[in-house]
Amino acid sequence: MNANQGSKRIVIEPVTRVEGHGKVTIQLDEQHRVTQARLHIVEFRGFERFIQGRPFWEVPVLVQRLCGICPVSHHLAAAKAVDRLVGADELTPTATKLRLLMHHGQFLQSHALHFFHLCSPDLLFGFDSDVAQRNVIGVAGRYPELAKQGVLLRKFGQEIIQATAGKKIHGTGAIPGGVNKNLSPAERDLFLGQMDQILGWSRSALGLAREYTLDNLERLAPFGSFDSNHLSIVRSDGAYGIYDGLLRARDAAGKLIFDQVDNQEYDRYIAEEVRSWSYMKFPFIRSIGPELGWYRVGPLARVNNCDFFDTPEAERERQGFMELTQGKPNNLTMAYHWARMIEMLHSAEKIQELLHDSDLQGEDLVVEGERREEAVGIIEAPRGTLFHHYRINENDQITMANLIVSTTSNNEAMNQAVRKVAEDTLDGVPEVTEGMLNGIEVAIRAYDPCLSCATHALGQMPLRVELVDMDGNVVDSLQKG
Amino acid sequence: MSGGLLLLCYGNPGRRDDGLGAAFAEAVEKSPPEGVTVEVNYQLMIEDAARIAEHDAVVFVDAAVVGPEPFDFRVIEGSASRSFSTHSILPEEVLGLARELFGSQGKGYVLAIRGYVFEDFGEALSKRAKENLSAALDFFAQFAERVVDSTQRAERVRW
Numbered sequence: 001m002n003a004n005q006g007s008k009r010i011v012i013e014p015v016t017r018v019e020g021h022g023k024v025t026i027q028l029d030e031q032h033r034v035t036q037a038r039l040h041i042v043e044f045r046g047f048e049r050f051i052q053g054r055p056f057w058e059v060p061v062l063v064q065r066l067c068g069i070c071p072v073s074h075h076l077a078a079a080k081a082v083d084r085l086v087g088a089d090e091l092t093p094t095a096t097k098l099r100l101l102m103h104h105g106q107f108l109q110s111h112a113l114h115f116f117h118l119c120s121p122d123l124l125f126g127f128d129s130d131v132a133q134r135n136v137i138g139v140a141g142r143y144p145e146l147a148k149q150g151v152l153l154r155k156f157g158q159e160i161i162q163a164t165a166g167k168k169i170h171g172t173g174a175i176p177g178g179v180n181k182n183l184s185p186a187e188r189d190l191f192l193g194q195m196d197q198i199l200g201w202s203r204s205a206l207g208l209a210r211e212y213t214l215d216n217l218e219r220l221a222p223f224g225s226f227d228s229n230h231l232s233i234v235r236s237d238g239a240y241g242i243y244d245g246l247l248r249a250r251d252a253a254g255k256l257i258f259d260q261v262d263n264q265e266y267d268r269y270i271a272e273e274v275r276s277w278s279y280m281k282f283p284f285i286r287s288i289g290p291e292l293g294w295y296r297v298g299p300l301a302r303v304n305n306c307d308f309f310d311t312p313e314a315e316r317e318r319q320g321f322m323e324l325t326q327g328k329p330n331n332l333t334m335a336y337h338w339a340r341m342i343e344m345l346h347s348a349e350k351i352q353e354l355l356h357d358s359d360l361q362g363e364d365l366v367v368e369g370e371r372r373e374e375a376v377g378i379i380e381a382p383r384g385t386l387f388h389h390y391r392i393n394e395n396d397q398i399t400m401a402n403l404i405v406s407t408t409s410n411n412e413a414m415n416q417a418v419r420k421v422a423e424d425t426l427d428g429v430p431e432v433t434e435g436m437l438n439g440i441e442v443a444i445r446a447y448d449p450c451l452s453c454a455t456h457a458l459g460q461m462p463l464r465v466e467l468v469d470m471d472g473n474v475v476d477s478l479q480k481g
Numbered sequence: 482m483s484g485g486l487l488l489l490c491y492g493n494p495g496r497r498d499d500g501l502g503a504a505f506a507e508a509v510e511k512s513p514p515e516g517v518t519v520e521v522n523y524q525l526m527i528e529d530a531a532r533i534a535e536h537d538a539v540v541f542v543d544a545a546v547v548g549p550e551p552f553d554f555r556v557i558e559g560s561a562s563r564s565f566s567t568h569s570i571l572p573e574e575v576l577g578l579a580r581e582l583f584g585s586q587g588k589g590y591v592l593a594i595r596g597y598v599f600e601d602f603g604e605a606l607s608k609r610a611k612e613n614l615s616a617a618l619d620f621f622a623q624f625a626e627r628v629v630d631s632t633q634r635a636e637r638v639r640w
Contacts, residue, residue: 047602050602065493065495065496071523113526113527116527117527117570136527136574136578137559137560137574137577137578137581140578140581140582141581144581144582147578147581147582148582148583150527151527151528151530151531151578151582152528152531154526154527154528155528155531158526158528
């Protein structure tokens, strides 16, 4: 007898690429109540095996091939691990600040892309509005200045990356023990001349996200929301940090689960579970266990976790954000957008601060030390905490690589968000409605998942939604696009 | 406005035939036709819209998972985004942004070169993909000459 007899599955499958597509299945019982929701992300795990045997110094460049959206994150996480392999425990001020500038450029462009290209149509038109209008072209038609700001913010971030990494994508700026170039005065002046505009646009975007959340709080509070643990790095003084810091995890009520954990010891606190139905691993906090120890990462977790921002405007905004939940962690899925825009403003502030620092024109770029055979590099990528762990042999070849990417950490959280939306939109009929599809997309978007974009060939298909029973019969379907 | 033809080639050269776009760019750059600007990237980005608006025409060059052999070449129109993630943007969407935000009037084309091997890590194109690449390059040489000629003629008429 089939254990699932009498139940149905709703399948939502955006077949977007050769790989890297997502599919949602929603399991229903006989009364058409949701019993399970799963977001299947086809993440190609072969990369960790692929780099085995390669010389370790190649890794910061090689790993960028994982993603064309956040290559800087992989570049820097790998570079931090490789720094330790060459014994470079403390980089020069020039190298550290150049890398930090590169990283903030990455945050600015990545958050701008997400907010203006994907999120703003939902916010400006409402996520039940006509899909023909609810897209970036619709925003460009109705709010052309806003749409243009999004493109130009992203362009600015990409130019910062190009100046610090050598190329807009797949740069070579970070090398073992430091960086291979500094920032010239001409490059600095070019960027400084644009800072007022960049800061102004970042403030406007943040204002839009904040006001939208507060004005629609009654509807947004339950939307795809649930209590969870939150994980990120924070600086040793508790400040928000994205490049260097120690691991901190809080529970949904704000109680610390662990704090100030050395990056090299991450695997004493975080474990990974493999599940038969997914290529992705499911990380969890060891002390709590796999069932309840999953956690969220990314903008929401970072703003919830840190004690303060070290820039005045972002700190003022953080305080406003935390007031909403009386200082406790904010567990609203849709609050990701607000948190993301606080981070974007902070990155703009930090870029301005760094551009005024003469260390960026320093000549002392690389340090050396005593070689090691194992190292961990952890940074905050735009989508959340990113772990790179390597072991090498006496010939300097990689013998083990373990990567935990942000979307892997948010895997269970996205399942929870999908489940919540499905529960709230199913109305006793096993039917994939436009409203359910919209809601699920909006909830997944909030996490800005990385869909393992290892290949990007043409041949895409539109979003297709299917309702099938357990025998595989399609009983309902909906196609988008 | 710099005018001319923009060649936007993209794909992941580390994933076998997904590198067809980059290989195409490399071949064209060895001897670029007059009036042709070559850009190569891992994937399309929204800011490409600003670059497109500086040119009279754009050709998006990518590998194709399915479709005609050795390549498909077609005119495209701007359209709205259908993506739900930041990890995917189509040529039609970038062209749509160029039109809507930057007033681009230029023509848009897609050159989709058929590939076969996408799942392996490695930088070598498959034998059949190389043959398709060669055919696409021959076609483009003639196309670029025609387009740039017609653009220059139009310039002379305007003068």
